[in-house]
Amino acid sequence: xxxxxxxxxxxxNVDLSGDRTLQRALESWQPNFIQWWxxxxxxxxxxxxxxxxxxxxxxxxxxxxFGYVKMRDYRWGIFLxxxxxxxxxxxxxxxxxxxxQEVPGEHRANxxxxxxxxxDTEPASVEQQRHLGLTAPSLYDLRNLFQVNVEEGRHLxxxxxxxxxxxxxxxxxxxxxxxxxxxxDENNPRILGAFNEKTPDxxxxxxxxxFTDRDGKFQLAALAESAFDPLARTTKFMLTEEAHHMFVGxxxxxxxxxxTCQVMNELKTDDVAxxxxxxxxxxxxxxxxxxxxxxxxxDLFGADQSSNAATFYSSGLKGxxxxxxxxDDHALHDQRYKVLEVVDGKLQEKExxxxxxxxxxxxxxxxxxxxxxxGRWNKVMEKAGIDFRLIIPHKAFNxxxxxxxxxxxxxxxxxxxxxxxxxxxxxxxxxxxxxAFVASLMQRCLAPxxxxxxxxxxxxxxxxxxxxxxxxxxx
Amino acid sequence: MSTTTMIENGILNQHxxxxxxxxxxxxxxxxxxxxxxxxxxxxxxxxxxxCNGCMDCISPCPTGSIDNWRKVPVAxxxxxxxxxxxxxxxxxxxxxxxxxxALSSDAAGSAEVEDLxxxxxxxxxxxxxxxxxxxxxxAEFRSAAFxxxxxxxxxxxxxxxLYGPRNPVSAAVVGNINxxxxxxxxxxxxxxxxxxxxxxxxxxxxxxxxxxxxxxANGRPHVARQYSIASAxxxxxxxxxxxxxxxxxxxxxxxxxxxRGVASNYLCDLKVGDAVQVIGPFGHxxxxxxxxxxxxxxxxxxxxxxxxxxxxxxRRRLRKxxxxxxGKLMLFFGARTPQELPYFGPLQNLPKDFIDNNFAFSxxxxxxxxxxxxxxxxxAIDLAELLRDDNTHIYVCGLKSMEEGVVLALRDVIxxxxxxxxxxxxxxxxxxxxxxxxx
Numbered sequence: 001x002x003x004x005x006x007x008x009x010x011x012x013n014v015d016l017s018g019d020r021t022l023q024r025a026l027e028s029w030q031p032n033f034i035q036w037w038x039x040x041x042x043x044x045x046x047x048x049x050x051x052x053x054x055x056x057x058x059x060x061x062x063x064x065x066f067g068y069v070k071m072r073d074y075r076w077g078i079f080l081x082x083x084x085x086x087x088x089x090x091x092x093x094x095x096x097x098x099x100x101q102e103v104p105g106e107h108r109a110n111x112x113x114x115x116x117x118x119x120d121t122e123p124a125s126v127e128q129q130r131h132l133g134l135t136a137p138s139l140y141d142l143r144n145l146f147q148v149n150v151e152e153g154r155h156l157x158x159x160x161x162x163x164x165x166x167x168x169x170x171x172x173x174x175x176x177x178x179x180x181x182x183x184x185d186e187n188n189p190r191i192l193g194a195f196n197e198k199t200p201d202x203x204x205x206x207x208x209x210x211f212t213d214r215d216g217k218f219q220l221a222a223l224a225e226s227a228f229d230p231l232a233r234t235t236k237f238m239l240t241e242e243a244h245h246m247f248v249g250x251x252x253x254x255x256x257x258x259x260t261c262q263v264m265n266e267l268k269t270d271d272v273a274x275x276x277x278x279x280x281x282x283x284x285x286x287x288x289x290x291x292x293x294x295x296x297x298x299d300l301f302g303a304d305q306s307s308n309a310a311t312f313y314s315s316g317l318k319g320x321x322x323x324x325x326x327x328d329d330h331a332l333h334d335q336r337y338k339v340l341e342v343v344d345g346k347l348q349e350k351e352x353x354x355x356x357x358x359x360x361x362x363x364x365x366x367x368x369x370x371x372x373x374x375g376r377w378n379k380v381m382e383k384a385g386i387d388f389r390l391i392i393p394h395k396a397f398n399x400x401x402x403x404x405x406x407x408x409x410x411x412x413x414x415x416x417x418x419x420x421x422x423x424x425x426x427x428x429x430x431x432x433x434x435x436a437f438v439a440s441l442m443q444r445c446l447a448p449x450x451x452x453x454x455x456x457x458x459x460x461x462x463x464x465x466x467x468x469x470x471x472x473x474x475x
Numbered sequence: 476m477s478t479t480t481m482i483e484n485g486i487l488n489q490h491x492x493x494x495x496x497x498x499x500x501x502x503x504x505x506x507x508x509x510x511x512x513x514x515x516x517x518x519x520x521x522x523x524x525x526c527n528g529c530m531d532c533i534s535p536c537p538t539g540s541i542d543n544w545r546k547v548p549v550a551x552x553x554x555x556x557x558x559x560x561x562x563x564x565x566x567x568x569x570x571x572x573x574x575x576x577a578l579s580s581d582a583a584g585s586a587e588v589e590d591l592x593x594x595x596x597x598x599x600x601x602x603x604x605x606x607x608x609x610x611x612x613x614a615e616f617r618s619a620a621f622x623x624x625x626x627x628x629x630x631x632x633x634x635x636x637l638y639g640p641r642n643p644v645s646a647a648v649v650g651n652i653n654x655x656x657x658x659x660x661x662x663x664x665x666x667x668x669x670x671x672x673x674x675x676x677x678x679x680x681x682x683x684x685x686x687x688x689x690x691x692a693n694g695r696p697h698v699a700r701q702y703s704i705a706s707a708x709x710x711x712x713x714x715x716x717x718x719x720x721x722x723x724x725x726x727x728x729x730x731x732x733x734x735r736g737v738a739s740n741y742l743c744d745l746k747v748g749d750a751v752q753v754i755g756p757f758g759h760x761x762x763x764x765x766x767x768x769x770x771x772x773x774x775x776x777x778x779x780x781x782x783x784x785x786x787x788x789x790r791r792r793l794r795k796x797x798x799x800x801x802g803k804l805m806l807f808f809g810a811r812t813p814q815e816l817p818y819f820g821p822l823q824n825l826p827k828d829f830i831d832n833n834f835a836f837s838x839x840x841x842x843x844x845x846x847x848x849x850x851x852x853x854x855a856i857d858l859a860e861l862l863r864d865d866n867t868h869i870y871v872c873g874l875k876s877m878e879e880g881v882v883l884a885l886r887d888v889i890x891x892x893x894x895x896x897x898x899x900x901x902x903x904x905x906x907x908x909x910x911x912x913x914x
Binding site: 063064066217236239240242243244246247250251368369372373376379459460461462463464 | 495499500506536537538542562
């Protein structure tokens with residue numbers, strides 16, 4: 001049993017010390033969490049002093065405190081955005097009623113499922129990324145990886161808090177199970193497919209944090225609309241942290257592109273072989289990584305038609321992205337939405353009730369947001385005068401979930417035969433050879449201000465520190 | 476909360492987001508306590524007329540893109556449309572360009588309304604945004620925190636930003652007289668502009684801006700200069716589409732060095748029949764109450780008298796029609812000498828039971844210097860009686876240096892009256908009953 005002083009070690013704004021039941025529940029969960037962190041958290045990092053951002057309260061001054069912290073001692077806080085006692089449910093069949101402060105019995109199972117599914121992704125990504133520290137291209141990147149790791153850990157705490165506080169014994173069991181499942185474990189894998197994929201190299205990590213953490217943004221944004229007020233307030237605060245993860249991905253890929261373009265211009269070549277010899281990642285390989293991570297991530301939104309999604313919305317459990325900014329009736333009973341289906345080997349659009357297509361609505365919002373960032377990546381090539389543009393593959397490309405699952409489709413949305421798929425899939429998705437090449441570049445580079453040859457330095461440091469700041473100290 | 480100075484000498488330190496670094500994560504928009512950040516499908520941007528430089532958004536930003544600033548002349552603030560269209564931040568303006576703009580602002584001196592709220596209105600006009608004139612947000616100056624950002628409940632609806640710098644309206648000069656005693660320094664003109672058939676609805680307390688013709692030393696068009704309206708809503712001449720301004724001719728800068736204010740001299744030299752380019756109107760909170768039991772306390776110096784004249788005149792016209800018998804007017808008016816006090820003659824001719832005039836002169840030979848706050852304290856008993864009444868509204872307009880002293884004097888009056896300053900001040904602010912407009 002831990003004798004941790006929660007008021008000091010666990011910054012929180014949920015009156016932990018005033019709720020003995022909750023405190024006891026977390027006291028018994030906490031050592032298992034630390035054990036999990038030690039077992040499958042960032043490898044070999046226990047003694048590092050890392051320049052981390054820590055939240056000590058939810059106000060702008062409190063949640064971005066920077067300083068050197070050992071990750072194991074990170075102040076995993078439990079934070080909810082401030083409560084609005086008058087908050088009303090603003091969508092679904094309960095629209096206009098007061099938001100729930102407790103879990104309504106009839107929605108208990110669904111809410112628990114939503115929270116467990118979200119919670120399961122948080123430790124999963126830490127597990128997926130645990131070896132990356134050994135091949136960090138710079139101290140700056142190492143620090144960013146660790147920041148992502150500890151915040152995923154805090155997000156796990158946030159979901160575990162909800163499970164313990166509002167779901168009794170069931171919740172405690174689910175919280176335990178979050179530490180028992182493991183990414184990629186054949187017998188007890190993580191709930192969602194993308195979180196069982198490997199993140200073996202830094203290009204994959206950047207793609208993951210760009211695409212998959214962006215899925216996190218959209219899922220959290222939809223949950224931040226929830227009628228269950230504690231969930232809404234928790235996820236709203238989590239969103240502010242998710243931003244850093246997306247930043248790591250977006251700026252990371254951008255820096256890889258920048259470095260590749262620089263070498264392309266120096267060598268005056270776009271020959272993949274020559275560029276690989278020069279130690280940079282060629283642009284077609286980056287496109288193939290993008291195709292993979294994008295298509296795996298859009299599967300996370302679930303089936304394009306889902307009665308669960310309709311139930312979650314109508315009952316007020318999960319809204320749409322920026323629900324409050326939309327001008328429709330927020331009930332959606334009479335509205336329709338277009339989804340894709342394959343008929344006789346051809347893609348076509350089909351109108352279905354919007355309530356059943358809410359996964360698709362959220363996926364489409366995500367696609368728009370993702371695409372905008374890819375446009376910003378393309379500016380790197382544009383500026384360098386290189387005639388190559390990254391493209392988001394077609395929505396139906398390489399899908400494993402929903403009506404498009406298993407449909408063989410080229411990245412530009414052309415149905416292809418199984419034979420063509422097998423022949424060309426290495427053209428479209430990162431192949432073993434691509435991954436082996438990228439892996440060959442992954443050498444640790446840890447002198448302050450130095451960067452591995454395949455990535456450009458960032459535009460600016462973290463928290464206005466210089467780029468050559470001593471972001472991680474090894475003891 | 477740390478703050479940054481937003482406007483100094485007519486130069487805005489404009490808060491911008493670097494679109495090349497920003498990842499559009501929404502953290503800044505979610506963090507900003509006053510809703511000054513917004514976005515479209517392309518960019519996240521800061522609304523120049525809203526941002527108060529509180530810096531709350533800075534540390535939560537994961538990218539550092541939020542911490543970007545550009546110095547620009549207030550009237551040339553980057554608009555939302557500009558920012559939405561950016562792929563990269565614009566380069567810094569050359570120092571000589573800023574120096575010219577600052578000089579022009581300085582030269583214009585106190586004749587021109589240059590406080591933060593008015594500047595924000597000018598920014599709003601340029602940026603094509605809703606105006607926030609009348610809001611006082613400069614956190615460095617504590618007294619400003621007590622100013623209301625909402626109009627009195629009975630204020631008439633104000634039109635704002637009908638004409639921007641890209642589509643100014645032309646007005647004709649129909650009057651231009653010196654309203655201070657001739658031959659004295661700091662001559663102040665009462666200028667009447669007529670808009671003919673062009674719509675230009677205004678209310679007392681609002682302002683307009685004038686674009687001086689020609690170009691500055693660097694060959695750039697002069698920036699617009701803002702002036703409070705000195706006439707009542709139905710015109711300087713009732714029933715005509717005109718407004719009056721109170722313009723001080725600036726002949727020296729704040730250090731006493733000789734310099735000619737560009738806009739003020741242009742306006743003071745205008746002849747009847749000349750055409751003037753006008754933008755505005757600006758301001759939607761420094762507005763007068765209109766319910767018959769409302770009292771108005773006016774505290775001003777110099778050309779800060781313009782909005783007070785406007786309100787007084789509107790009340791005078793209404794009084795003639797039998798309204799506002801119960802509503803009292805109390806004026807505290809400061810100037811260096813009686814001769815320099817705009818509208819001194821006409822003010823003294825107003826009936827004593829209509830307006831309670833209190834003058835303070837700071838440069839009269841042989842008499843100790845008196846400032847408006849001294850007179851406020853002298854009239855503490857009468858003021859306290861008004862302050863106990865929720866129908867009382869207070870307006871302060873004049874040099875920035877007066878603001879703190881005036882608010883402190885008001886606090887003394889309230890404390891002496893055994894009222895709770897915090898409660899009264901909070902109520903005055905919430906109910907749109909204390910308005911500060913200083914420059």
